[in-house]
Amino acid sequence: MPFTSNDSTASSSPSLDRGSLRPDCGNCFALCCTALGFSRSTDFAIDKPAGTPCQNLDSDFSCTIHDSLRPRGFRGCTVFDCFGAGQHVSQNLFQGISWRSDPGTAKNMFPAFKVVRQLHEMLWYLAEATNRTFDPDTSHQVNEFRKAIENAMSDTQQVLAIDLDDLHSRVRSVLMDVSEEVRSSYLATGDDHLDAALIPGADLMGKKMRSRSLCGADLRGAYFIAADLRGCDLSGADLLGADLRDARLEGADLSKALYLTQAQLNAAQGDARTLLPADLDRPRQWLNNG
Known part of the structure; x- marks a missing residue:
């Protein structure tokens, strides 16, 4: 399906503050x-x-081992974030009719969930891009993408017809433009404090980087598995798709990092001193650290 927005009168997005892009498991048919x-x-x-x-799924769509997922070997469940796709598919696209009450809905419901999750993740990044760019043309482009995605999600068949590869490519391009704009403000002085190894997709697994300034670094898709980032300043650092599994973030400042998600935080290690963006939560497993 070609992906364009021709609705110049669309109202302001409810997802602009990202509130609707947070999981509401009570209104989802356990699609994850x-x-x-x-x-x-x-x-x-x-x-x-x-x-x-x-x-482990109960008849009311709750998890029978929710409070002990990690010790029972289901760490992946505690990391996953659907970006609110579950409740949108369950309540909006399928009007509250579950795959249990009508098994025939599963044929489209399950594929739609997989697509909407990706669309909601894009909306998560686009909402941040809207707030971080100072360029009116870029802001307009970001908002056109946002409105087009939201319009497409009003109908299941439209959702299933979306060309995700094309959309990902186009959204990624505008996100990179915003990233360059934001990061340049941190690097405007020409300071070359950043290591040459700090590049998109870098293999930084297990690397000891404690208390370093990583401000303005382009770390898209970098592998930080088990890296030591304690006390690091990541203001303006692009973390789009970065793998933070078991990364040490105690005392780190991520409050102004770019394109950070809840799933990335859930996979990492941190504590009460870790500074986070206002619209992300401190993972429950961090509360006993530090």
């Missing part, structure tokens, strides 16, 4: 526990094919 599959690993204790209910 059914539509998605996973393999037995350090993150999941069992194999589960896509399109089948998890063995």
Whole structure:
């Protein structure tokens, strides 16, 4: 499906403050526990094919082991974030009719969830881009993408017809423009304090970087698995798609980092001293640290 916005009169987006892009499990038919599959690993204790209910799913769509997911071997569940796709698909696209009450809905509901999750993730980044850019043309382009995505999500068939590869490419381009704009303000003095290894997609697994200034670094898609980032300043650093699994973030400043998500934080280690953006939550497992 070609992806364009021709609705110049669309009202201001309800997702602009990202409030509707937060999971509301009570209004979802456990789509992350059914539509998605996973393999037995350090993150999941069992194999589960896509399109089948998890063995821990209760009849009311709640998780029977929710309070003990990590010790029971389901760490991956505590990291996952649907960006609010679950409740949108369940309540808006399928009008509150679950795949249990009408099994025939699963054929479209499960694929729609996978697409809407990606669309909501894009909206998450676009909402931040709107607030971070100072360029009117870029701001207009960002808002056109946002409105077009929201319009497409009003109908299941439109959702399933979206060319995600094309959309990802186009959204990524404007996000990179905003990133360059934001990061340049941190690097305007010509300070070359950043290591040459700090590049998009860099392999920084296990790297010791404690208390370093990483302001303005382009770290898109970088691998920070088990890296030591304690006390680091990541203001203006682009973290789009960066892998923060088990990264040490105690005392780090991520309050002005670019394109950070809840899933990234959930996968990392931090404490009460870690500074976070206002619209992200401190993971529960951090509360006993520090």
